[in-house]
Amino acid sequence: MARKPTGRRSTIYDIATAAETSASTVSLVLNGSWERYRIKKETAERILNTAKAKGYNTNLQARGLRLSRSSLVGMIIPHYRNRFFAGLAECFEAEARARGLTPIVVSTQRDAKTERSVVETMIAQQVECLIIAGVDDPDPLNVLCERATILCVNLDLPGEGAASVVTDNRAGAIELTTRLVSLVNGAGGDPARIRFVGGRQGEFATEERVAGFLAGLEQAGISAPKAEIERCGYRPGAARQAFERIAGEGPFPPGVFVNSITALEGFTAFLGSHRLAPPPVIACFDWDPFAAALPLPVIMLRQNVEALIAQSFAVVDSGVSERGRRIVVPPTLAVSPAVEADGEEAPSPPPGTNRKARKVDRDG
Amino acid sequence: MARKPTGRRSTIYDIATAAETSASTVSLVLNGSWERYRIKKETAERILNTAKAKGYNTNLQARGLRLSRSSLVGMIIPHYRNRFFAGLAECFEAEARARGLTPIVVSTQRDAKTERSVVETMIAQQVECLIIAGVDDPDPLNVLCERATILCVNLDLPGEGAASVVTDNRAGAIELTTRLVSLVNGAGGDPARIRFVGGRQGEFATEERVAGFLAGLEQAGISAPKAEIERCGYRPGAARQAFERIAGEGPFPPGVFVNSITALEGFTAFLGSHRLAPPPVIACFDWDPFAAALPLPVIMLRQNVEALIAQSFAVVDSGVSERGRRIVVPPTLAVSPAVEADGEEAPSPPPGTNRKARKVDRDG
DNA sequence: GTGAAAGCGCTAACAT
């Protein structure tokens, strides 16, 4: 069959002509299965050479069409603007590449319409699986995937339409609260005055963390009224106002449980106009290197993005995503220099945690 | 032609059978060109309905193969861990979606081998164009794209193998330096003692900013010796050490030009162990909301990610990416509350800047 | 107005 080259990209037919052999032989050789098909080493080398010379590059759309396997894997996340989601994206990509798959990550800005249309596009592009991260209501997306018979996993915010991988928000919050109480005690403050600021009313992660916070206080022999919980949302400005309000109520609390990095950002803004001496102890359920470097006593809980992604791929690999199944991953503690200087011991690793040492090459 | 359904996804043939018509008619209708082909409204509606009922979803791999147009557009970036690259990724996605294209963003961790293999994979996936952001040496990648006849644009770090879109580092640094000098003067400090910290020796952006810094000082009637420039790299720890060194040399400088957010992170870490009163004025060529909220006098230069992406798409749209062409985009100034409180006026918008008001929905 | 047919680049079963 005579084919004239479209544009300039060479196909296996071009290679076949140039190497004086057939397209199927070229295909076999290029896919490494030429040994199995006992193709002469000489022929194989000739093909490999001309392919290299012509700068041949497989057309994965054609291969995908033929094999009904695109080698595309998708993930949606709300955005890249904090370390948690940025980390999820990078880990997902690394894991996908390690498997010879092409990762497609798309941010959806927490907009349900965008989420839906992005998922539809990904399905149309024939992704082999989809990880749905940080979506408030993943159910309709899970339905979309199911109808297209593609496996999906909910990450961070769970849903009932597929398996979900989530951080152990409650246990993490208990641990964080316990340490916060102990630091406040150590500084001579009254732990009963500790406050909780940040997060969204009714949101899974927030409510779990509130529950953990209250449980942690109770374990320390402190009972706190619900009124003390300030679920002011995720905007820094709102958090700042919450802190202003708290400051207006009397002496500032000796410790605060800050839910999310944006709420902590609100706290630093608040600090700009209020000189607090001594500064309160901050426990933040979230992590950011800039915040961690602050000259403030702050302990942070960092979600284990590597484990979260590994577990998500494990579900996909297993071939089934049982509706409603929950896989829980513990977060890990990070302590600021300001706390370490105060004599806080290094945190002991939570049992069963994946503690791969990861050299993070920080750059601009 | 009889076809048995693979898996469960319906094809135009399934729709055709169910709607008692032919695959070509279904295709015409589904692509909206049925008016042009004067297909009966009744037929069209019947097809549309059965397509919806069957949850039909176009196979874009097949369409791409047929049309030699994948509707995929690619971008590579070093990582998502700062606001600049995160912003680039999000803008690129938004712009791509607005054009009905599927964005593929992949992070390459500043590793030349990864960069190369990711670009090869993207070419194999038939991306229609590629934006290469933050790559030290884009030349070999430009060659790869050229051989595959796909348009590419270098972003942030320029190269000679294609057109490049870059921030106006030099003019930005001059502006930043001028303001820094004026703030230092206003605080009664000696501007001749201002220092430059951060960045990588020989890197395009760093050298441009150093040149702008020196030019800015000169314009203010100050001549600074080259020895004062501390290109300590992008790791926060190295920056911190640089600050320790500077502190050891005598009274701390009244102002510092900090190149990159990681260097600023090093500065905050340094601040934890050194009480400086009054604090030095900080001018940072980079932007981060957390840093901007710090109770410190800091002015920041934010790269205009929207304009950078818009210009990159403009090159792609034009159909040619002239080797070596440079398109320059001015950055914009951001001033911390601590500076505003000191009576600093609001920055005037640089002329010709794309100043779309963008409501940034910050969340966790 | 609608259908038949060819072919995008690739793979794999089946011939030779």
Place this chain on the structure above:
DNA sequence: ATGTTAGCGCTTTCAC
């Protein structure tokens, strides 16, 4: 040991 062939799902020209 290698070539022939039949599609994967889609678009579009041409025929009826």
